[in-house]
Amino acid sequence: MIARFQMLRTDYRQYPTYPHGKIIHIALGFIAAGLGAVAVPALLNKEYTAVTFLTLAAQQFRDVRKMERETLMKIDETELVPRGSAYIEGIAMVFEGRNYLVILTALVTTLCTVLFAWYWGVTAGVLALLLNAMLKSGKNLKSIVDVQPAEIRIDGPGLYVDNIYIMNIGLEDTRDKMRKHGMGFILTPSNKDGRISIANLGQRQAILHNLSAILGIYRDSGEPSLLPMAKLDLEDGRLAVFFLAPQVHLEQALQILQHVPLLEYAVRLPRKAERKGRSG
Template identity: 55%
Template structure:
């Protein structure tokens, strides 16, 4: 039997295991459908195979085989497009949409996970060939743990303080604390909002966090996650019952108005805190100021 068979098989196993550990379903319920899982596991298997074969190909001086990695990158870019298109189509049927920023973040994550699989299988195969099986096993476990840590990303609770705030009306204006949300002039709708609605105030911990939560995509992600986890008291064609998030222009706080079917303050605060900080929403104006002071242009 060829000396590369066992290293390649082990590299593929580690790569597929890495992809399986990163393919999890939480309260956001994506992906849950079986066919979606099969697609991502199959692509993970292909990525693992490419990564595992790369090192033996180099050792055998079959450098043309490495060009398959370039083809793989093209195919995995299509994974991002597939996820983006699918979620964009589904988003039109959500009572509270994810928003384009959230969707793009999910699409990028699915593409990048395949590259992590390639790196994991390539590294374990290399260690197997250079050292032994046990060393590659240790490296494989470490890589899986690192992959799970790296792909976890940041959450809002790391950059904001979340507090419950009572809803109240001043005339037709709806307020969360002292943050204006919207106008609701129909008395019946006002009663429904006060009965079922909940308000939360997000206080940014830093100036950078203030800019991040100001992003409209980040705000929509908060509303979507809360509505998914706790339900939403509305139906289509009812704009007055639409969850909203508005800024306090003076201090950058964010007022969040939601209408959950399950009115649980603690759970809602937990869900808001676990909302991912979207990569495309992160802003660091203080870094720009520091660069300018240091003479970097």
Template identity: 35%
Template sequence: MDKIFFIGIMIGIISRLIMLNLDDKQYPTQPNILTSQIVLAFVASSLGALLIPALVNRSYTSITFLSLAAEQFRQVRSNRRDTLQDLESTQLVPRGNSFIEEIARTYEIRNYMCIVTSFITVASFWALNNEVKLSENPSIIISTIIGLIVAFILRKLLSRQSISDIAEVSIVDISFEDDCVLKVGNLKGITNVGLKSDRERYIKHGIGIEIRPKNNSYTNAGILSYPGQRQVICYNLYSRLGIFRESNEPAFTPIPRVDPETRSLYIAFIPMERDERKIIEAVKSCPVLESAKGKNLSLKNLKIIGKENE
């Protein structure tokens, strides 16, 4: 089983690599985090590949390594959470606690995915070679294909919804009423902007964003209304497009507000590059938090009736 052991490890690592594109899309990362994830994928895949030989040889005590691995992966989750929380004060637009917890949980779950894929790969080989009495090479080929299929199935299952699944995004005008009250689209009263130079920057460089719940659904509106989800949208805009402000300019901090009638979310944002297409894509690619789901479920059969729908 030496060949299939190493193949199982490789399949486990591949299952992690095919998730890196999704991770980078939803949670922008750095090279050192990439390296740590590949190393952890190797460790997790090795544990999964070793499980079948241990069971076959009735070395049940070796299974205790799984509990040690689970504890280690929980520690990885805790370390990642602590690191991101320590960096919050350095962000021009913070991630928010909800997003940090979501990222930390994701780093833990991905390691379990490596264990499952490598385990199923080796288990498939053992079943084909010993139970079905298939020769070694065909067993290796079939079990490798099964492992890859499982990896892609898990990728599909672990993929999160994005804002594009629950809302429509469009660009709207920014204006000021009563001299200093910021208005985005149809929603007045986002914030007060006292300095004339700040108002001029909003008019010249700012862009208004409207995020409307799909199907006038209260369920989708509940997700957009969740404070943690709003903060994630603002951070996703900042991480992808930058923001035209300094740390001592609170007037330009994006403040998402919900229209109480239409339940649409409005944001005034000043990107480094005023590209409407990229802005819409950045909002649509933002992940939907697990903690944001389940809001307004009792109203799922009702439709939002606001001034835009009358």
């Protein structure tokens, strides 16, 4: 249960909701902890039918993933800047995987307690908690790109971030809003893997959503001209991010961009494929 509490938090995404969303996941964590703890004495007593409960639990936790996906999809319909399907699938997968980490923690703790002594069980539990702390956070965007603020330039009807074209703006009033509330950033990939990852549309949508979730967004429904955008330079792989916030905070926006989670579904590793091809 300590492991599940350690991995459960409501952050800027406001998910899981507090307190009811947390109660659901704490209850599931209790079930997972009980399954992991009971499995060891059951197997030692040759009660092999008890293993079937683990397979049932796996099915239940897959259903948890489905439930989270459907819930987040519904919530996404009300967002001014949606998370996107790739971001949602990543969150749902995390909720499923953390229940398995709880089972593993209970399994290791109980095994060491039964086979050796209670203090070895405590030691194993503490080590499992440390492992959970390492696994609960993935990589951030700063591990694959260099993020720098960039000049927003309006040339006639064209909006540019640095030299990357973003969109066409027809109304002078919209241009004034963009000059006042707009922020521009250039994300330069550090290698070929990073270039392909930030080209992923799901990763770009996650960038825009995190900015809007923390800084707020200067737009309302029915205003497509104020939509934040992330456009790719096809020549060198740089990504230009244009965003409108109620108040311009460049330093805070830089921190947010650097800590956007790197989505598992957006990760590509062409360099590894090249190395394997050469060694073959």
